[in-house]
Amino acid sequence: MLRLNQLMQQLPREIDCGVIMSPTNRQYFTGFSSSAGMLVVTKEQAYLIIDFRYYEKAAREIQGCQVVLLEDYNKQLEEILKKHQCKTIAVEIERVTLAEYLRLKDYFTDYAFDTTSAFSDLINQLRMVKTPDEIYEILAAQEITEKAFDHILNFIKPGVTEKQVAFELDQYMRSHGADDISFETIAVSGKNSSSPHGTPTEKPLESGDFLTMDFGAMVHGYHSDMTRTVVIDKPTEEMEHLYQTVLEGQKMGLEAVCAGKKGQEVDNVVREYFDQQGYQGAFGHSLGHGVGMEIHEQPNLSPRSQTILQKGMVVTVEPGLYLPGKFGVRIEDMVVVTENGCRNLTNCKKELICL
Structure with a gap:
């Protein structure tokens, strides 16, 4: 081999x-x-x-x-x-x-x-550094993940619990080609969405809630990873502003990914933007991580990462802003690093979805 x-x-x-x-x-x-x-x-x-x-x-x-x-x-x-x-x-x-x-x-x-x-x-x-065959498997897992997202949009409604959302995503992925789920699915809403890796609870979805879903499928040993945040009914102005800030930060992160840059450099682009927007301390985790046969593997896009990105690496770009006691937003795509930028492996809509 x-x-x-x-x-x-x-x-x-x-x-x-x-x-x-x-x-x-x-x-x-x-x-x-x-x-x-x-x-x-x-x-x-x-x-x-x-x-x-x-x-x-x-x-x-x-x-x-x-x-x-x-x-x-x-x-x-x-x-x-x-x-x-x-x-x-x-x-x-x-x-x-x-x-x-x-x-x-x-x-x-x-x-x-x-x-x-x-x-x-x-x-x-x-x-x-992933081979074309590895990227193919990751894409196969991501395709199932995106179909699960399309499915869950028709499932979500007031009264459905966080646990039910997570279970429905898991069941859909497993019954539509996934060998397993990539990790324990996250589905957190309302105040719970301010916890980046919160555990789904019996809390029912309510009108005015943000709902953050972080999930992925595994195919032939390879993982996918995606996060989307939606709102039940309509957002407040504060919620809308937070979401648009995260979305803009994510776009900046995607544009910053390129072979030859350090993981630290890419992370800093988004972190500095959030600070400039008045959200100091609200982005408490790394911008992204490698994905492959493990859901978290090298390289990292973090404030301390000295790893130089290379063509063929697959990383997530997943900025988030979290306001304790209120709500949080995270948006995550997977990309493959190219010589002049990156190719997005995620094709789901990112504009705010109101259900």
Whole structure:
């Protein structure tokens, strides 16, 4: 596989062997999904040690990687290390548990462990830039998400609860092609909408409420992510002004995304605009994040992000303004970074919808 070959070829010189135990990274590099297993990567060969439940299917489907039936992780890993004359082992420092690391370290006392971020940084760098096939899967998930939005507009009415809205979105996506939902769907209204990641409650929708919905579908391991805020009946002037400010900020954020810029630079464009409009402190989260096999992955569009955007990265642009005790608004699209800007992967209407 191309991804696995890239990982093998780009292993830092000081690392002889990389051990991957996280399910998402195993799937990313092998194309095979399993709840358990160990992917061992040397500069010459990659091995997937996997148990009987998955062995036959893995051996049939995985290419470019030797599939090994699990008997004893430590002993089988030791055989690989000796075969390739490895002296230094690296683990995914961002994902491996302390217990897993200590078990390896206690057993492999004759080997050095690289505890720098070099191995994890390499994995993240490879995953950040999406291939056309990956973008296709993300778009397939987004298409289901957008159909769910069209559906929910006909479902929303006064008296329906936040929980019912979230459940209806989830049911629609699952019954229209999604393998799963991307994350726990957010549907918050009225005063609850001032909490960016609030949990849906039994609160019924009322006339004059903002309703913010943050949701997404998963297809073949890839996620989509979209947020839309609508109003029940008619907004007040203050609500209308808040919404239009967020919408303008989002447009500015989309225009700022471009290969070669730091995530921090893009975030600052929107944050400074909101401050200029008198909303200091009302935008308390990052402008966006990467999306792929995980709903939150690198890169980030945040006040501290030094990551330089590259062509092919998929990120969200999701500014929001939140007024405690009143209401909040968030608008979110996914885009793919291009050389001269970005291509929007989200096609849902963003002008304020009054239901």
